[in-house]
Amino acid sequence: MTDTAVQQGEVNVDAALVRRLANTVRGLSIDGVQNANSGHPGLPLGAADFAVTLWYHFLRFNPQDPRWPNRDKFILSAGHGSMLLYSLLHLAGYNMPMDELKSFRQFGSSTPGHPESFMADGIEATTGPLGQGFANGIGMALADKLLAARVNTPGAELIDCFVYALVSDGDLMEGVAQEAASYAGQLGLGNVIYLYDDNSISLDGPTELSYQEDTAKKFEAMNWHTITVDGHDPVAVASAISASQRVTDKPSLILCKTIIGYGSPNKANSSGVHGSPLGDEELKLTKENLGISPEAFHVPDEDRDAWAARVTELKGGYDQWQAKLSAARSSNADKVALLDAFFARELPADLESKLPVFDPAKPVATRTAGKTALQALGKELPWLVGGSADLSVSTNAIVSDDKVLEGEFGGRHIFFGVREHGMGGIVNGLTQHGAFRGFGSTFLTFSDYMRGSVRLSALSEIPAVWVYTHDSIFLGEDGPTHQPVEHYAALRSIPNLSVIRPSDATETAYAWLAALEDRTHPTALLLTRQNLPVLDRSTDEFAPASGLRQGAYILRRERDSKLDGILIGTGSEVQLCVGAAQLLEKDGFSVRVVSMPCQEYFDKQPDSYREEVLPTSCKARVAVEAGVSLGWHKYVGFEGKVIACDRFGASAPASRIAQEFGFTTENVATRLRSLLK
């Protein structure tokens, strides 16, 4: 051990027992991979000793109550080692039957190639895309800190759990992990203890090809506590975990030196063992070498007994916590009510009535309206927290002025720094934790930087809210590097993600409401930098903005029963459609304006509603959106037109850009008129 300050671990570790339990985990893991004829044996073989040390001696959980609020979380950030996690879940009594281990990587099993959080209890995060689990854990640890600041009282610490993760070389090379590590150090998250499977091998070969930095020193520079240990020595690992628990003002990284594929006589310490089954012969030799039964998926009775005893022991701690909670229900009723409310994340029935009302006489940017809406809703929803990647002054995604800072976790406004990807992973973890719903904001063009996390929010059905402002070429002078054009289509392409681009302040308020009403999917809100007119919905001219919930609605009805053409717009282009419809009316045409803030919502509507809004009989349609045309032919067909921006933007004032790129009322009218002749 490099850290001489480490005291003897407080936990009494029976190294032989841990090694035996670890070998059983190894056997299950390589059997699973071999049975599937696909998977990654190297990590489970290498990491089993320290992983079992953690699970058997430290991790606090109750498999009968897998969402226990004060459980320790364990994240397998190196998700390719999934059989390690599935094996541990099985042995620790979670709902992970042996048949599932035998169905590893098969259709319909709860044991996919990489862990998916919604597949089984005890899988805290969807991992595999490297670095994401690392960041998710920081988000969960932040959530626990935020929660503790709200519900703990001296003597009644309801939340004092840890977040553990197993991270790999690959995790640590990823920028998303480095961003999250930097921010975790910034916040001094002492409830983070990560174990690094430091085996000097990656897929392409030894890490000396690509990764030789001084990891401990690097993390210390980011305000982390680090210890280096032999990852195959349970006593040393336990001592390091204990020491890390005592460091309460810094996250900890334990560098566990291991041999990848440990136990495999011919493949250990080689990249060949990383991602391919051992093969029948080497599997046999490995089991012999480890001294475990040749029988497939074998668990010795004494292992079952040992795990059962540990789970019983943990149940004791769980019961104590429940007793503490019960006591607190009388002594600190308000705190416990808060705890319940946070994990319920209920929306008040009258939430819609709390939406702000905007004055049609005062044009306002939807980013600004978004702030008004967010703060109005935030007052009702104490579990709504979030922030920005160093752009809150610009995105206006500020739920309250109470800052989240090191040692100050009572706030709600999070300063993620210029770390979009880390923000994405942290917000995912924060939201998946269960007590909060998180949001993160940046400019729309920088959604690219965090796409890996946005995808996982959608895949894992995490109801995060991604607030993306400066949503078009009309941000103006900052130029094409900052002007999104492809991002509408790129975000819409992600399954399970709702992309909402509201057309004015009132729609923006409904967009926030809709995002929060959807409790199982993430939402991206695309908001303008520039001011937009506020449509006067009190008049007959414009329909109520609640139509946003249907994704598209008839914003402004055609003048008479004859429908000549339809203009479909989103966001700032809806005003152009309204203006064009008015122009065309002067020419005697009867034109409908459809506001389509959310294609995903609209596509889920019944056929009858979609037909009502966009009647098949009306082929004269023009869609207007200041981004690429990709995807719009679905709504306008071969016979319609799309006014789009199928190129990168330009640096200039917004009004000039609108002229140059054809986003004018006149051009919209001209294009539809050409279809009406």
Add this chain to the structure above:
Amino acid sequence: MTDTAVQQGEVNVDAALVRRLANTVRGLSIDGVQNANSGHPGLPLGAADFAVTLWYHFLRFNPQDPRWPNRDKFILSAGHGSMLLYSLLHLAGYNMPMDELKSFRQFGSSTPGHPESFMADGIEATTGPLGQGFANGIGMALADKLLAARVNTPGAELIDCFVYALVSDGDLMEGVAQEAASYAGQLGLGNVIYLYDDNSISLDGPTELSYQEDTAKKFEAMNWHTITVDGHDPVAVASAISASQRVTDKPSLILCKTIIGYGSPNKANSSGVHGSPLGDEELKLTKENLGISPEAFHVPDEDRDAWAARVTELKGGYDQWQAKLSAARSSNADKVALLDAFFARELPADLESKLPVFDPAKPVATRTAGKTALQALGKELPWLVGGSADLSVSTNAIVSDDKVLEGEFGGRHIFFGVREHGMGGIVNGLTQHGAFRGFGSTFLTFSDYMRGSVRLSALSEIPAVWVYTHDSIFLGEDGPTHQPVEHYAALRSIPNLSVIRPSDATETAYAWLAALEDRTHPTALLLTRQNLPVLDRSTDEFAPASGLRQGAYILRRERDSKLDGILIGTGSEVQLCVGAAQLLEKDGFSVRVVSMPCQEYFDKQPDSYREEVLPTSCKARVAVEAGVSLGWHKYVGFEGKVIACDRFGASAPASRIAQEFGFTTENVATRLRSLLK
């Protein structure tokens, strides 16, 4: 200075002169921002002293030959400080007239809000999206190392230049920069000298809100040399640059402590000066405070004289280099020929004839065919280099077995580590350097991790090649975290990027050829993990794969002159279309199969060609692609169908996935048959 080993700078610095020159740069910068009423005065004011020290005393360039191969490169990674760069280009004699400074951020100017590399000589990289310039510079430095290893001989070092960059807090917080930094340290790139504008202020306020790590220690842990200096002290800065030049086995980071908005009496050292014009009054006060003329866009004659003298001095060095080159043309003719060939990056006229031929009897994955094609082409094209984000064993994107390692720059196979975003930025820099064309590879799903760089390759017209394998749900057991579905549409949404998904080995070879033939746009190659049949193009049944160059072509013509329906497929789904057409023929239908590997190419074809392939009269069309349907209605209209995967995938063997998701010959036939009835 923290580094006591720093010797007295070799350069004789007149601090008063540098400060005067810097103040003129400050004046031009704040005038530009004020004139545009938009922009970022804080960085130019803060960084001018050290930037001018660098430009005036160190940077080797010739404004008359802006692409001089041995010039030092300067990258303004913190692109928001663009007026600093434009001002320096103007003063240093580049083709950057004063009128352009006065047209800052206006339509049609060469001075957009953030620097764009194609806008003017001397702008080495498009910057603004933070961290990208940092990574680009690493790519350029790597290119210089690769080039030096090829063309230098003892006594005739044709390439010995440096890459300098100005980086900010925001750059260093970004994961893409951290990844690139880690890899630069790994390679020991001693030709990198970055100056960090360490001003402790970011957009949202003081960096203590979000970024307090020990940057020097962190970079030292990544094998960088660091020095900390007062960024307003030209002598100290010069000494640090000289010291950094002497450290030849490590990249250098010079932490320049500065005051953001230096000189502004009321706004210096505040986030308010970061991104908003000073205002007329504060601008006036700032100029008074700095002791410079109140006149807008004023350059004193003595400044012009000083810069002219410096440029003349630099011309001497340039002439010496040209003399060395001339001498080498006789003494080392082969090396000089190589130098010329690298910067020409010409394709031999007979390159198509070098494409590999594949045996129709042997199914092969397109990732494997891609390797065969890459290596065949690579033999002809010595300037083609690249690698993988630790997945070369899987992506097979290996141009040669000669590795690029620290101190070994004669190779071509680059081990980027698990750093997709860093790889993207490095490949962009490597390619933009001019002597190489770079490629980078990973799994298609992880294109998300590097999208920021892919976008910039497209925006800046950098002809990089992005090789994305494991291109569909048919990668199988690794599951939804690794299975791309939205990525086809997401990549196609990017303007200027050609996305090619070849249907078999032969198309794959043409895809590589097409990618290389396009010298102004990046290309993404989407390749399978699984084996695919090799179509026998020697028969009448299948058209030649050269049709790929048109983006879509009639792969298999309908049976008779009557055209009943069209099946359109890409990649692995083309074989399903062929099978379905054969099935439907048995039912008496005459069905055309169109292979559409590249929508971008197809959309650029003349109307006549597009009409020939997809006749308007034939509305019975089914498009088949194992990704989201977004975008396909453009080719099938309201009346056609899309067989797609509008959800995340599943972990299972590929054959089972095909059954479950409807990607079978039978289903394709059934869907088209329903349109034919």
